[in-house]
Amino acid sequence: MSKKIIATASLAGCFGCHMSILDIDERILDLVELVEFNKSPVDDIKKFTKRVDVGIIEGGCCNSENVENLKYFRENCDVLISLGECAIMGGLPALRNGIPIKECLEEAYCDGPTVGLNTEKIIPNDPELPMILDKVYPCHEVVKVDYYLPGCPPRADLIWDALVALLTGSEMDLPYEVIKFD
Amino acid sequence: MNNTIKFKIDGKEIVAEMGKTIVEAAKENGVYIPTLCNFPGVPPKGGCRMCTIKINGRFMTSCTTPAAAGMEIESDTAEINDLRKSIIELLFVSGNHFCPACEKSGNCELQALAYKYQMMVPKFPYSFPLKEVDASSPKIIKDQNRCVLCQRCMKTIKTEDGERYFAFENRGDKLEVILDPELGQKMTDEIAKLAMDNCPVGSIIQKEVGFVEPIGTRKYDKEPIGTDIDV
Ligand code: SF4
Ligand code: SF4
Ligand code: FES
Numbered sequence: 001m002s003k004k005i006i007a008t009a010s011l012a013g014c015f016g017c018h019m020s021i022l023d024i025d026e027r028i029l030d031l032v033e034l035v036e037f038n039k040s041p042v043d044d045i046k047k048f049t050k051r052v053d054v055g056i057i058e059g060g061c062c063n064s065e066n067v068e069n070l071k072y073f074r075e076n077c078d079v080l081i082s083l084g085e086c087a088i089m090g091g092l093p094a095l096r097n098g099i100p101i102k103e104c105l106e107e108a109y110c111d112g113p114t115v116g117l118n119t120e121k122i123i124p125n126d127p128e129l130p131m132i133l134d135k136v137y138p139c140h141e142v143v144k145v146d147y148y149l150p151g152c153p154p155r156a157d158l159i160w161d162a163l164v165a166l167l168t169g170s171e172m173d174l175p176y177e178v179i180k181f182d
Numbered sequence: 183m184n185n186t187i188k189f190k191i192d193g194k195e196i197v198a199e200m201g202k203t204i205v206e207a208a209k210e211n212g213v214y215i216p217t218l219c220n221f222p223g224v225p226p227k228g229g230c231r232m233c234t235i236k237i238n239g240r241f242m243t244s245c246t247t248p249a250a251a252g253m254e255i256e257s258d259t260a261e262i263n264d265l266r267k268s269i270i271e272l273l274f275v276s277g278n279h280f281c282p283a284c285e286k287s288g289n290c291e292l293q294a295l296a297y298k299y300q301m302m303v304p305k306f307p308y309s310f311p312l313k314e315v316d317a318s319s320p321k322i323i324k325d326q327n328r329c330v331l332c333q334r335c336m337k338t339i340k341t342e343d344g345e346r347y348f349a350f351e352n353r354g355d356k357l358e359v360i361l362d363p364e365l366g367q368k369m370t371d372e373i374a375k376l377a378m379d380n381c382p383v384g385s386i387i388q389k390e391v392g393f394v395e396p397i398g399t400r401k402y403d404k405e406p407i408g409t410d411i412d413v
Binding site for chain 1: 274283297302397403
């Protein structure tokens with residue numbers, strides 16, 4: 001059987017979901033037999049070089065770059081998975097969602113207790129910086145998402161079972177202990 | 183006079199004392215029907231609709247309906263479970279439920295119901311409403327982000343004179359359950375703990391005791407809600 005192609009991205013996440021992928025421990029050797037990685041922070045491939053079977057997204061969308069990257073993934077992946085709470089519902093970055101963006105930036109860069117050095121009270125405005133969005137969006141509110149694996153981070157067993165089921169076309173078993181939101 | 187009646191839930195015969203609600207009768211017979219706003223010992227209000235069942239083909243709330251002889255009840259069916267799941271999903275998107283940062287996580291009834299019905303993502307868009315956190319009491323935090331307006335605190339947490347610590351404020355989509363500021367100042371540790379325990383979610387949090395139980399040992403880490411009732 002030819003290897004399936006996987007790609008991963010970390011948008012507005014903490015990289016914890018990627019760490020949890022590594023928590024599959026020695027099964028990583030089986031994974032290498034099963035898949036080949038394309039665009040991913042794991043191998044530092046920046047641009048898609050072939051069509052991808054399964055794209056895995058960690059983190060929601062908090063800025064314009066996240067949105068572009070997510071759309072880029074959707075275009076290049078047959079199946080897209082939201083991995084973890086931030087991808088699914090915005091997660092901790094979305095704690096800012098009820099607060100107007102102007103207030104958030106002023107608190108972070110001008111008025112907060114730890115901004116002493118920013119005497120001119122400049123909110124970062126370099127054109128190179130991605131534009132911050134009005135709020136943090138769950139991935140499925142930006143593109144179509146096919147599957148969701150909850151958790152903060154999702155349990156390694158959940159990630160493993162889901163990947164194996166998806167890649168080999170087998171039934172997925174969902175024991176109670178693996179679906180958790182924390 | 184014979185005081186017992188017989189009826190059926192999902193084909194199983196239930197024997198109950200006359201006057202019991204369907205939820206109570208089911209529980210005594212080892213059948214779990216999910217509830218959220220209902221609380222043993224206080225009058226049911228039928229607010230959350232989590233306990234929805236079908237009696238002789240009609241949707242009813244089982245926490246408010248007395249059991250009657252000969253009822254044919256459907257509860258654990260695909261149709262009804264799907265409806266319950268939708269209610270859970272609506273509750274998740276209408277508040278701000280950041281489970282990873284919530285002290286109640288693992289012991290929360292709303293979250294446990296979401297696990298039971300395998301909510302991977304709500305099918306409704308998130309509303310991210312702006313809500314306040316009232317930390318003015320020395321004993322508890324009242325977090326409006328997580329309140330499901332079930333009234334369990336209003337009905338069960340009272341002073342010796344019967345005064346309520348919690349009350350409704352505003353109306354419509356502004357409706358909130360707030361802590362009486364004066365009583366909040368005088369709260370004892372016992373009342374604070376009871377209030378936290380009686381709240382199904384993490385809207386009432388006792389100060390200085392958060393995250394005491396490690397992950398893996400909390401109430402709903404290993405077994406679904408209702409496991410202790412179902413036989
Ligand atoms: S109250 Fe329950 S559902 Fe809401 S954030 Fe806390 S644990 Fe999650
Ligand atoms: S604070 Fe808790 S118990 Fe009180 S109404 Fe809100 S969810 Fe219910
Ligand atoms: S438990 Fe019956 S309506 Fe809430």
